[in-house]
Amino acid sequence: MLKKLTDEQLGQILERATEEFSVNGPERATIKSIAGAADVSVGVIYKYYEDKDALFEACLSRSLGMLTECLSRAGEEGKSLMDICENLIRMAQRFATEHPAHIRMYHAITMDTDAGRMEKYAREIESVSAKIYTEYFANAVEAGLVRKDLNPAAFAFFFDNLLMMLHFSYGCGYYRERLSVFCGEDADRDEMLVKQLLLFLKGGFGIA
Amino acid sequence: MLKKLTDEQLGQILERATEEFSVNGPERATIKSIAGAADVSVGVIYKYYEDKDALFEACLSRSLGMLTECLSRAGEEGKSLMDICENLIRMAQRFATEHPAHIRMYHAITMDTDAGRMEKYAREIESVSAKIYTEYFANAVEAGLVRKDLNPAAFAFFFDNLLMMLHFSYGCGYYRERLSVFCGEDADRDEMLVKQLLLFLKGGFGIA
Amino acid sequence: MLKKLTDEQLGQILERATEEFSVNGPERATIKSIAGAADVSVGVIYKYYEDKDALFEACLSRSLGMLTECLSRAGEEGKSLMDICENLIRMAQRFATEHPAHIRMYHAITMDTDAGRMEKYAREIESVSAKIYTEYFANAVEAGLVRKDLNPAAFAFFFDNLLMMLHFSYGCGYYRERLSVFCGEDADRDEMLVKQLLLFLKGGFGIA
Amino acid sequence: MLKKLTDEQLGQILERATEEFSVNGPERATIKSIAGAADVSVGVIYKYYEDKDALFEACLSRSLGMLTECLSRAGEEGKSLMDICENLIRMAQRFATEHPAHIRMYHAITMDTDAGRMEKYAREIESVSAKIYTEYFANAVEAGLVRKDLNPAAFAFFFDNLLMMLHFSYGCGYYRERLSVFCGEDADRDEMLVKQLLLFLKGGFGIA
DNA sequence: AATGAATGAGAATTCATTCAT
């Protein structure tokens, strides 16, 4: 049997490794502790992944896949721009709260020391949302749904920036703290943020 | 060289260390490589800084100081909200382009594995802008300069998010690449972004 | 070699470490040299012992265990006081000659810079002999076997001092040299010392 | 002026160095801390002493000189053997209590890692007392003052052993603790020990 | 194939010693 490890076990390794990587940082996370957390031997990790870096990349891909899948679902339902925005905002809040480790992996590539990989992922991940949002804005301009003088690419960028920061603000330590500094920790804070962000975007986009 | 380190050399250490930290990450950067880059011995670094962590903090403080000083200048001139925004945007572009390593230091703490330090810095750094922006919006609401229904804290947060992302987009590898993905690399891109962001903010803030 | 260390190898580590510690002193002995002497890697030592200090303590405990076991055998046979003394003296000569490194470990704690550990060991090691000898003298006084006016604790102390010095005189460099200075290096010196020490003790104890 | 340092300053260096060496051990004591304690620069120490080892040896010589001088005074007054013993015992208690650092230096050579130096000092220091005590016992035997069948060298050795242990018991950490274990810490303990040791010696020597 | 002990290169840190001022 060439593959004794079940898919479940393989997923378990990635899940635990993601956890370790996101909690202690890619450098401080050790293969031994990952193996321990995933309840497998050190050797088995090296059987499936070339080295620690390859394991990190596998975790990264998986996390980004989950995030992307989630986001793509938000836009599926062909509603109005503001509805889609609301979906995306709520999804960001929910996903980052439920899967902070995955958001932290996303955040981790932004600090990658491997420039090549960083670039690769930047193109891979961001070009999807860039394309979708930009087209959406371009169409919206033509349809007269938003202000005429906006640059679709720039507005897509601003919008994605706000969404990305939202993800981090719910998933990553520093940004979480920062959100508290700005908006406190009221029970209704998250709902308030949805409303306010929609308000801000609506105005920004020039939607009547 | 047995002469006491000149201030210039001392600054050189911090500058090179900042460079090393921001390029390779705080973990991968080694004291040896920093010493080499600053053209001093390993020992001298330990004479001036308790340990690697203390050196990192010194670099961080310096970078944050430079950044803060720059930002504070932007708001000094008592102009309109949009003028200040324009100043802040242009300053972000300029500072991050000229001092990418310092922006990367800022970015680096967002990945800190030392939760205590992370929290400390989050409060230290963010509470200043949080307070200033929030008050600004609160006043602007009262003065009827912006939409009545905005939450000052939330809008301060959104605004700071956009500014932070702008800094990263001009200073940090991943975000730079991402900006290219969204907006290309045209010669007039940066100017376009200023204009567009102002447009976006103006609408978002509800400024007539 | 990737096979788990055999007990023999584990013992070898302690034996070599004891050797290194006792020859070069605990500070000068390096983990690298110990690993080399024991023919294992540096890492394996850290697998079995927390740090250099823990290794030292393990060696110490082992040495003290061997010494104590040896001494306890000397008193087992319920003979007269002088018989026991003779046993202890001969045992000191033999043990220290055969296991000088272990005696040097005993000697090494007397130079410990860690006051806490030093104290701990002083109590741990010395209280056993202190109790046994003191009780022995107290009983002997009551039974009229020794002089009436002796203080059991003081005499136990003197006796233990002489025994301790005997151990060092056969096991440790400086004391060995010193013994030569006092008594030369004749073939029959050791036997002479037994006889003379018994003579000295007998008189000192006031045994008729 | 070839020698700016006064003798007093030189003595101060040795005194402080002795203190540092005896408190932290020769390895852990640093030139920097010694210089600081003696209130001189690091450089000046290297002007007067080849290296750390040479400084240690100078301290050693000085301490041993002081100790020897003290001991020689005890025997000067041409009294009876027991009187001299009492003098030596009291002197040991006093000297070791007042100058523990010097006793600890004496103790330190017994752990010297430099075998050659250890040997040299063993011969240098011990041959004096060995000679004096041995001759004293030889004469006492001839004069019929002590038991006839004693071996002068052996008895000199036993006597010196007891005296040496007394020094350590009052000056060195481990032995101090050990003394407490054996004899407690009563106010009259020291006087009791004098009396008891004299009792022990008198009997041991076979003095009527 | 899975295990996990052993390896040893590499990083942080210390401190004896040097030597420009």
Add this chain to the structure above:
DNA sequence: TATGAATGAATTCTCATTCAT
């Protein structure tokens, strides 16, 4: 001459990676 900052070799300890079982 005295100073004490700079140097860098040496040491402890960690952990990615290997490979015998």
